[in-house]
Amino acid sequence: MTSQIGTASCSIAATLAVIGDRWTVLVLRDIFRGVHRFSELQDDLGIARNLLSARLAKLVAAGVLEKVPYQARPVRYEYRLTDKGRDLSPSLIALMGWGDRWMSNGQPPTVLIHDQCGTPLEQRVECPTCDQDINPRAIRSRPGPGRRTNP
Amino acid sequence: MTSQIGTASCSIAATLAVIGDRWTVLVLRDIFRGVHRFSELQDDLGIARNLLSARLAKLVAAGVLEKVPYQARPVRYEYRLTDKGRDLSPSLIALMGWGDRWMSNGQPPTVLIHDQCGTPLEQRVECPTCDQDINPRAIRSRPGPGRRTNP
Numbered sequence: 001m002t003s004q005i006g007t008a009s010c011s012i013a014a015t016l017a018v019i020g021d022r023w024t025v026l027v028l029r030d031i032f033r034g035v036h037r038f039s040e041l042q043d044d045l046g047i048a049r050n051l052l053s054a055r056l057a058k059l060v061a062a063g064v065l066e067k068v069p070y071q072a073r074p075v076r077y078e079y080r081l082t083d084k085g086r087d088l089s090p091s092l093i094a095l096m097g098w099g100d101r102w103m104s105n106g107q108p109p110t111v112l113i114h115d116q117c118g119t120p121l122e123q124r125v126e127c128p129t130c131d132q133d134i135n136p137r138a139i140r141s142r143p144g145p146g147r148r149t150n151p
Numbered sequence: 152m153t154s155q156i157g158t159a160s161c162s163i164a165a166t167l168a169v170i171g172d173r174w175t176v177l178v179l180r181d182i183f184r185g186v187h188r189f190s191e192l193q194d195d196l197g198i199a200r201n202l203l204s205a206r207l208a209k210l211v212a213a214g215v216l217e218k219v220p221y222q223a224r225p226v227r228y229e230y231r232l233t234d235k236g237r238d239l240s241p242s243l244i245a246l247m248g249w250g251d252r253w254m255s256n257g258q259p260p261t262v263l264i265h266d267q268c269g270t271p272l273e274q275r276v277e278c279p280t281c282d283q284d285i286n287p288r289a290i291r292s293r294p295g296p297g298r299r300t301n302p
Contacts, residue, residue: 009260011250012180012243013173018254020173022164029163033292084253089287090274092163094245099162100295102235103169107297109160115291119280123241129270136240140266141184144251146258 009148018062019088023047024055028085029092031065036078064088093123160299169213170239174198175206179236180243182216187229215239244274 019025023045030041042052056079059065064085067077081088093112100108112121125134170176174196181192193203207230210216215236218228232239244263251259263272276285 010177010180011247011255011259011261013177014250014254015246016173016176020176022167022171025167025171026161026164029161032287086287087252088249089290090276091242091245091249093276093290094242095166096162098239098242099165101238103165104162104297108162108295109297109299110162110292111295113291113293114278114281114285115289117278117280118293119278121276121285121290122279123245123274123276125241125244125272125274127265127268127270128273129268130265134265134272136183136237138266139240139244139272140264141261142264142269144259144262146255146260148260 009146015091018059018064019091021055023051024059025092025095027052027055027059028064028081028088031079031081031085032089032092036080037070037076038079041079059085090123093121097123160297166242169210169215170242172206174202175210176243176246178203178206178210179215179232179239182230182232182236183240183243187231188221188227189230192230210236241274244272248274 019028026045027041030044035041035044038052038056041047041056042049045052047055056065060067060079062084063082065079066082068080069075070078096110096112113119114121125139126132127134170179177196178192178198181195186192186195189203189207192198192207193200196203198206207216211218211230213235214233216230217233219231220226221229247261247263264270265272276290277283278285
């Protein structure tokens with residue numbers, strides 16, 4: 001069994017190849033929350049310029065962020081999420097949810113809400129057939145179409 | 152705004168302090184999938200002994216894993232998820248989902264299914280008031296009870 005689940009054929013490993021670094025996740029968190037410019041990101045994160053620059057370049061190269069000019073002379077850019085980047089929202093929400101439940105003494109620093117009604121949001125894993133929430137013990141995995149067979 | 156969202160008061164940063172390292176996430180992935188013993192983890196991940204040992208020790212210290220003896224002479228242990236560890240399931244599912252959608256050419260290597268009926272599972276963010284799925288553009292954040300005010 002073990003060799004079948006190595007990193008060569010795993011979407012978790014594939015995702016971590018793009019965002020598997022703490023600074024990268026925190027950069028994305030800030031951009032989701034509306035911090036789009038280099039100097040603002042640097043101020044907020046307290047990260048060295050060269051490290052921030054490298055993370056942003058990697059995220060742009062991966063198609064997660066795009067550089068959009070916001071000023072003409074001199075040209076200055078801000079960083080915006082692409083569709084691929086915005087789709088990291090469930091990952092950040094899940095990481096945040098665990099920190100809220102286990103690391104905040106019941107006092108979450110931030111609450112995510114539905115813009116239309118202000119209700120705190122809930123992230124769930126559901127079975128569309130049974131129409132019910134599924135807890136981790138009821139989850140199994142099976143090989144998908146992209147599973148590489150072992151040589 | 153920016154200074155309010157620094158790492159000092161953020162559940163994403165708090166979670167990354169525990170699992171914000173690629174090897175750690177891959178160790179957890181394996182344990183979720185039923186690989187519980189040191190030598191099996193080492194074989195599957197191709198990780199150096201000292202690195203694996205350090206990751207496991209950190210996860211035990213954080214209360215995410217527990218060591219359970221499976222053999223008496225000599226005593227040998229395997230690593231099991233605690234409730235705190237099992238609650239990382241939504242994070243791993245979210246990371247996997249993004250890799251499936253963006254890094255697998257539409258061919259996911261693994262499919263998570265409901266054990267009772269075999270249906271592929273879906274992870275959603277929902278508004279309990281509006282009883283609807285929420286997309287990332289409709290999410291706002293507000294300060295929670297644990298938000299530290301700036302000095």
